[in-house]
Structures are given as C-alpha cells and as structure tokens.
Amino acid sequence: MEPLFTPEQLAEIHAFHRPIYIRAAVAPFANLALLLLILGVLVQPLHRLSVAIAAGLERRLGFLRTTPVSRAFFHAMDRLWGEPGWGAAVLFALSTHLFVSLLFLPVDVWFSYTLEHRHGMSTQTPATFAYDMLKGQLMAAFAISALVIGMFGLARKLRNWWLVLGVPVALLLLISGALDPYRSRLFYKQKPLPDGPLRTRIVELMDKADIAFADVLVEETSVASRRLQAYFAGQGPTRTIVLNDIILKELSEDEVLAAVAHEAGHVHESKWPARAASSLALVALLFALDRLLRLSAARGWFGATRFADIRNLPLISLLFFLLMLTARPVSGAFSREREYEADRYALRLTGDVASFRRMLVKAARVNKMDPAPPRWLVLKGMSHPPIGERIASLPPS
Template sequence: MEPLFTPEQLAEIHAYHQPYYIRAAVEPWVRLALSALLLGVLVRPVYRGATAAAAALERRFGAGLRKAPVSRAFFSAMDRLWGESGWGTAILFALFIDVATQLLYAPANVYFYYVLEHRYGMSNDTPAGFAWTWFKGGVVGAIALTALVVGLYGLARRVRRWWLVLGVPVALLMLVASALDPYRARLYFDQSPLPEGPLRARITALMRKADITFSDVMVEKTSVTSKRIQAYFAGQGPTRTIVLNDVILQEFAEDEVLAAVAHEAGHVNEPRWPGRIASSLAVMALLLLIDGLLRLSARRGWWGIQRPGDIRTLPLVSLVVFLLISFAAPVSGVLSREREREADRYGLKLTGDPGAFRRMLVKAARVNKMDPEPPRWLVLKGMSHPPMGERIAAVDTP
C-alpha cells in the first residue's frame, strides 16, 4: 500500500503544524492572563474612558441625531430598552475591550493565518484580501457584540427573569438557525451552481440513493484565499445545499468527490434534534448562571457595581464562558470524532467504493497538509475529527 506521505512530506507537515501545536498549548494560559489583567486592573479605567467617550459623542452629535427621523426612533428605542441613559457607555466599554483584545492578538493572527500559510503554500490570499476578510469579521463581531450588550444587559437591568425572556427565543432560534447556513457562507466567498454534467448527475443519483433532498449543488470560490479542499452540506429542508469548493473540483477525480459528498451525507442522517435540544437547554442554563454572576457582582460591589446588569461584569462573564467551553471541549470532541467515524462508515456503505474513499482521504490529507498522527494531548483536548491516519486505517481494515 502506498504510504500516506513521503519522509520529506511528513517532515514539512510536522514543521508546518508545530507552531499551531505550541499555540494550542499556550493560548489558554494567555487567555487566563488577559482575563486576570482585565479584571484586576483595567475594568475601572476602561469604564471611565467609555463613559467619557460616550459623553463627548453625546455632546457633539446627540442633539442632532435625536431630532433626525430615523436616528430619533433608534435613540428612543434604545432609551426604552435600557431604561435610562448609559447604553452608549456600555456599548463603548464592550467595543473598547474587544478592539484591544483584537489588537493584542493581531501579530499572532497575522503570523499564523497569513505568514505561516504562505510559507507552506496553503494560501493564495493577498495582503489586501486578508485585511478585507479580517475587517469583515471584525464588523460582524462588533455587531454581534453590540446585540449581546443591548439584549443581555438591557434586559438584565429591567426584567427580573431576563434569562428566561432572552433564553426562550434564543433557544428556539438555535433549533432552526442552520437553515440560514447557505446564506451566511456567502458573506465571505462567492458561490455559483455546479454546471450541468456528469458530476452533477452522479451527485444527484447518489443523493437519490441516500434519500436526501437538496436544493442545489454550489461551487464556493475559496481558491482566491486558500488552497485547502472543502465540501459540506449547508442548511436544512428546503434550504439544504451541497457546497463544493473550487479546489476540490481541481484536485479530486469524480469518484473521489462523490466519496467526500457521501461522507458529508452521513452527517445529514445523524439524529440532530437531541443535540439541538440539548444545546438549547445548555444556553438556558448558561444564561441562568450569568444571571447569578450579575447578582453576585452587585451584592459584592465588585468594580463599583451597585446593581445587576452592569456592563463592567462583561470580562467576568467572558472568562466564565471560556472556562465552561474549555472544560466541555474534551467531551464534545469525543462525540464529534465518533460522528465523523460514523459518517465515514455511512459514506463507505453509500458509495460501495472503498478504493475511491481511501483515495479521497489520502488526497485530502496531502492537499490540506494534515498531520496523520497529531499529539495525543491535542486529540484529547477536543479535536473534532479523528486523526487522518486512523481514518485511513479504518478504511483499509476489512
């Protein structure tokens, strides 16, 4: 059997992944140190700066914006939701911390996601394209953070059981949010329908065999930034879309593309409702925990807080969420890896072509420079997929 990598390729892959492994080991401690700095030193001065900035903006632009028809309605709605003045300070406080954190991580992000990717031939991105993608991500993140501040802290200031008022619609939204997946992806990459031809016909026949309905097969043009292959299903029900990036069409033969689609089809057949319901309940529990943190902070008077719903608790809430995610990652990783194994078994059964399935995995490993045997601690930390060496060995085992 042909080896997965030559010794030279394997050495290059190890050199490529080593910085990422170091980052995975160090980053949690950096995050904890940053949280300690924020909570121990920076909350008060950042809050004072946000208060001063909000007051200056109000003096400069407030009178005019509160009279203009559109902005007047916005200001009125925000005042009613917040219950009093101060929402501008809250939003600026959150954004100041977010921007400072982004700037702190910027050198590492540029190195890992641009320099290192180019050094090992994994990226086609230009400096302008990289900056534009980063900017779009920052804008989307800022909008999400603003919505969090207004929704969570605005309700927490005015409603006794705010966690229930906010949690129920969020939980319900999570149950159907995946229907929007095909549209979220298009924020970053252009997509176009896969042209009519043998490949589309074979994918359609394979999905008919699997009894999976879908709306279209789309080609996502990721090669402008990345040389990685990718295939996935987006959406559900009437919005379900099969997405193949243009790199996989360049690198894979038709039977190998079918094997990749068959693997992804295995995820469609997973029992998803139990997981979605559990996730929704977990969100409710998290919001209840946050409510307890807000009230505890007010009782103890931390950082000068006198009432629940004070934005100065945001770094504490972020730290607790980070710790919960970190502790849950090993368990969620075990579940995710088993889902991937089951999707491999399903794909093999659906195609009935273990040779094509093996070639698909081998090419994916080579093109994406996957470490066939990553460190065991990294796997246990919460890797979502089994190591590629393990997946290929499972195909080779009768």
C-alpha cells in the same frame, strides 16, 4: 500500500504544524491570563474611558436625537436599555474587544497569513487578508453590541430576564442551521455546479441516500486558500451541497462522490437530541449568569453599582471561557465518533472503499494534515480523528 506521505512531505507537514501545536498548548493560559488582567486592572480605566467618550459624542452628536430619521433609532435604544447610558456600555464592550484583538493581532496575522503563505496554503494578498479580517471584526462588533443591548438591557428591565431571553434564543438555535448557506457568502462567491456527469451522479447519490437538497454549489475559496473542502449547509428547503473549486480540481469524480457521501452521513445524524441539550444548556447558563450578576451587584465587584452593570462583561467572558475549556474535550470526543460513523455511512452508500481511501489520502496531502498529531491535542478537543487513524480504520478494498 503506498505510504501516506513521503519523508519530505512529512517533514514539511511537521514544520507547518509545530507552531500551531505550540500555540494550542499556550493559548488557554494566555487567554486566561489576559481575562484576569482585564478583570483585575483594566475594567475601571476602560469603563471611565468609555463613559468619557460617550459623553463627548453626546455633546457633539446629540442633535441626532431630534432629527426625523435618527430620532426613532435613539428612542428605541433608550427603551431597550431602560435608562440613559447604553452608548457607554456598548463602547466599553467594544473597547474591551478591541484591546484583546489588538493584543493578539501580530500572532493572528503571523499564523493566519505568514505561516499559511510560508507553506503554500494561502493565496490571499495582504489587501484581501486585511479585508477579510475587517469583515470578521465588523461582524464581531455587531454581535457584541447586540449582546450588550439585548442581554444587559433586558436584565435591567425584567427580573426573570434569563427565561424571557433564553426560551426564544434556544428555539432560534434549533432552526439556526437553516441560515448556514448564507454565512459563507459573506466571504466567498458561489455558483451552481454546471450540468454534467458529476452533477448527475451527485443527484443520483442523494436520491439513493434519500436526502432532499436545493442545489449543488461551487464555492470559490481558491482566492484565499489551497485547501479542498466539501460540506452540506442548511436544512430542509435551504439544504445545499457545497464543493469548493479546489476539490473539483484535485479529485476525480469518484473521489468527489466519496466526499459528498461522507457529508451525507452527517445529514442522517440524529441532531435533535444535541440541539435540545444545547438549548437547555443555554437557558441554564443564562440562569447562572443571573445569579452571578446579582452576586456582583451585591458585593460591588469591579465597581459595579447596580444589577447587570456592564463592567461585569469580562467576568461573563471568563465564565464562558472556563465552560468551553472543560466542555471541548467531551464535545470533541463525540464529534470524532460522528466522523467515523459518517465514514462508515459513506462506504455503505457508495460501496467504493478504494475511492474513499484515495479521497482521504489526497485530502491529507493537499491540506497538509498531520497523520499523527500529539495525543494531548486530540483529547483537548479535535473535532476530526487524525487522518492516519481514519485511513487505518477503513476495510480492505
């Protein structure tokens, strides 16, 4: 059998991944140290700065509270928060996020832009890279602001806020997958796959798999990356098969069908138990946060003067970080097993082991996948099995 990589390709892959592995080893300690720094030193200065900026904005822009258009917005925000001060709370949360983002910005740029370009994986210009980073930061700022107003505002008004907030959000999680087709469109253009043999064969394959879908789309990711990709987005009436333009360029029709068949295996996974467990875990987490916020208010941690004080937000971030750190190895193990099962499903659906093997080999070469990453990295929570192990697990063709 032909080797997965030549010695030269393998050396290139190791050079590409070595900094990534170092970062993966260091990142948990760096993130923990930064959270402890914010909690131990920066909470009070950042809070005082946010209060001062909010007061200055109030003096200069207070007239907006009485203008016909903006008056309704400020009235709604005041009611959501329950008292004056929501502006300072949002500014505190955003300033904390900005501090962390700026601190890690050089590292993020080096890994996401410099390293990717050095090894031929990115096609972005500095301008498009900066624009995508800006869009990501704006989305994060919106999510953080919604979290502050929604969670802290509700906690100030209702004793059982965690239940009032947790139940609808948990239900929203159950149906959130229906929105998946629209998220990536914020970054990439999509267009329907043209009529032709490939589209016909995909439709026939999905009929055989008994999977209904709305469309097959081509996602133009080549403007940013040279990686090939295929995935299913959405649920029910919004389910969409998405192929990026790279996969259509690099793979034959049989190999594209093998990739689609693998993704079809994920559609047939039993997702509801995991979603139900996630929803229950969310409610339990919000209850734990309620206990934590009450303890902080009683003891005056980080200068907190009342329940649901915004100065506890970094403490919540620390709790979430520790939970994710401990949960990721378990979730990664389940995810890797689901990938193996999707491989087996694809082989049952197509009966074409040779094309499936070629698809994995080409994907590994184009995406510069390490065939044998360090075992600690796999156990730390890799979502996919190492590509070398996936290929080795295939039956003979």
